[in-house]
Amino acid sequence: MNINKINTSTDCDVILIGAGIMSATLGVILKELNPELRIDIYERLDRLAGESSDVWNNAGTGHSALCELNYTPLEEDGTVDISKAIKIIESFEISKQFWAYLVGHGYFCSPQDFINQVPHMSFVEGQEDVEYLRKRFETLQKCHLFEGMEFSNDFEKIKSWIPLMMKDRNPEEPIAATRTPHGTDLNFGTLTRNLCTHLKDKYEVDVFLNHEVETLEQQNDSTWKLRVEDKTTGKERYVTSQFVFIGAGGGSLQLLEKSDIPEAEGFGGFPVSGQWLVCNNEEVIAQHGTKVYGKAKVGTPPMSVPHLDSRIINGKKELLFGPFAGFSTKFLKEGSYLDLPASISFDNILPMLNVGIHNLPLTKYLIQQVMLSMEEKVDVLREFIPTAKHEDWELAIAGQRVQVIRKDKEEGGVLEFGTEVVTAKDGTIAALLGASPGASTSVVVMLEVMEECFPELMQSTEWKEKLGEMIPSYGKSLKDDKELTKRVRDFTFGVFWA
Template sequence: MLHLLYKFKGKRLVKMSNGETKTDVILIGAGIMSATLGTLLKELVPEWEITVFEKLSKAGEESSNEWNNAGTGHAALCELNYTNERPDGSVDISKAIKVNEQFQVSMQFWSHLVNSKLIANPQDFIRQLPHMSLVHGEENVTFLKKRFEALSNNPLFQGMEFSDNTEKLMEWIPLVMQNRTSKEPIAATKIDTGTDVNFGALTNMLFEHLESKDVVMNYNRSVNDIKRTSDGSWKLKVRNSVTGNVEHHTAKFVFIGGGGGSIHLLQKSGIPEGRRIGGFPVSGIFMVCNNPDVVAQHHAKVYGKAKVGAPPMSVPHLDTRFIDNKKTLLFGPFAGFSPRFLKNGSMFDLITSVKPDNLVTMLAAGAKNMSLTKYLIQQVLLSKEKRMEELREFIPNAKSEDWDLIVAGQRVQVIKDTEEGGKGTLQFGTEVVSAVDGSIAALLGASPGASTAVHVMLEVLTKCFPEHINEWEPKIKQMIPSYGLSLMDNPKLLQNIHTSTAETLRLSEKEPVFC
């Protein structure tokens, strides 16, 4: 067995005589995905040795960082892009159901971790917060009402309310409704069981737990190359960015969870499944309110409707956030373009990701997405005052001096050939690419991302460890009672899970007053 090839002392692996270090599992990237996969594996097979490599000096600093993402517990409660209107006028809620069920899996796993005392103080990473959708114009109001009727009849969305009454909306969102002079029809839906999730805080909690279980954390380490060895293992060439030293590490299983940087490593692995895949980076900018009096007037996540040509990740929203135990108000995101695949990446990331096998795919994507390119150029050229004008669609009396700009994280949308979309189809979602033998897997894509981390990592386990999944199933069901079941089809189980997770995660407790 692999773990007999080396000795483990404390939290350090002893190197073999040839300078290589061997381990069972290597996780590349110290974000929420690697943290979740590592935690699942330590629960299922605690004897497996796990090593983590992160290019930055600490965990959760890229896409998982609380300032680099929307922090929404993506449960499709407010995101209009998860519900599409069919040609016959009806609303398709199938994607909303899928996303909601996946988020419920995360909630159950987090509750298990709290109940097992593996992590503490759930309010440090999750809080209950109303989720709302807000639209303007007669056509959009009609759509929102039909969406509400379709969702509210489903047990997953029980408790959702709809209103086009300005007095009721004033109760729900006073900051948004104050001084609103437009006579244009306006409507909103609200559901009180939404959440705000600080994925940066959660990521650090999980890695602190993993370190206590002898998982070896290696920071300031960039994985420069990854190759298959003659015995089927994977050999990584790793550079220490502090000392400049090059290290070699080998494992039977490798997970590439390095955000946008995953594409380059997937390409270097040489697996056929990684061919003809490219990535399109989209950056983001949020506006953050620096006036506590304004922040105190809003308590919800309010999502609007994306502009024509905008990517789904650019849906405008006015969000209450809890960061470092402080109530904060953000608006955005405004899309932008940078060739970097990571916020701390290289300006050459995009160009070096173009290979002979994906060149045609990338060119086709460029030709098919000219409207997106035009939109991104327009967004990049926006002045702060132009951004304020968009904010005033949500807050009519917003003052420029109350808001600052912050650069959010990079998102890399997957580009690949599909049967439905043909050559160079831009994918908006989260995708796992794995070798046929399950020895390596990479996570690509963006939203809903972190919110569905547990579901996605269970998918990795199923794809990569099929010989173990039956053995692991009882433990998985202990951690996630709905595993293998549809909550929509089991309303009693759904109600029990809602009640238990809310209690364990302390979501029903009265919020403290923040300043």
């Protein structure tokens, strides 16, 4: 569709449902491209970024595949496949360029409020995994995007990187680690609030908090009519728009189903809740300054990868371990226990049943995780910090992930661990389903939404030039251009940390 053609018969041109990182990112990109667009944001909570984008609800990893071993699987022929890792690091470089553009223009106050340098490490034990990590490192070294990564299987060297994790460890045990100094820790909550504040202050975008979108219906002229409840007064009203983005996180699936677009058929959702162990001992927190990702146990899902994260949250150093998975039928942390049963319909019951039948290891894993006591969780933590003491750690509830279930001709239904953009054929509505790699790739995912919905505008010289100004590597391949990679990295580093 051509969003640039202002339709004065609708209340707005764009409605963004949900005030998380995705809607906020799309809103800012669109306004930077066309300041005339009339954009409204509706958020059911009384605050911005209150669900998955909140700083305590996610791990804050700037996912660049520097440490996440699930992005570099070992193939049957013994090679390590790094194609997904390359895609993810390129996506994150695009996000960084966009945020640096906004910081550089003075739209956000201090970049350290949302982005900080924290080294990223992978850590493995046992000869087989040591060999895998070495091979992974050697393969990644062939691509300049992973420059700066170091590998070691030397006890003393690794101890100098992560002393807290090496206390009371047997020096005879085979271990290995990789370390990249320029990894990042993100506060996606602050970033989302910065983006929304920028939309309100510079562009006078209305952000309606405590407003829940209940239904959405396409009109004969292709525009959309939404019923919205003001949760403070209980009053309902209708708003119309040319384009709607469903950026409701876990709430997206139900809204997509209500849109009745054929493209929504067959999708289902499987909620997985999460928990962290949060360190409350300042002395312990001070001893660790790295994000360390381990290896998921065989047969467990990608979101089960254990990691020990040194984080900077609201200017203070913190230490988190997890996530531990849990099961809840809610699709949002502040949602309803009826979310899962209410999402089951004639269209998706078969894919959902098939996924249940074919994913018994996942069910087993979730049951095991739910049954873990606090002491058992600390035992899992001791695989990272052998000297961990129960009294130094508290349990905190993380965000809710809704994994996508998709109709599949062969299997009946498949469970996806990534994100899925669903758009109507006419480009008037788009929704984002799924959770991973998430916020780090928000800019690329929103550009994908725009390419699907506004293909002609995305090809126009005006938009291309502006996108190139915001994201210098836009439309170019970083993996094929070492010089360009250096240039954009120097630029983002200079803006964030010089």
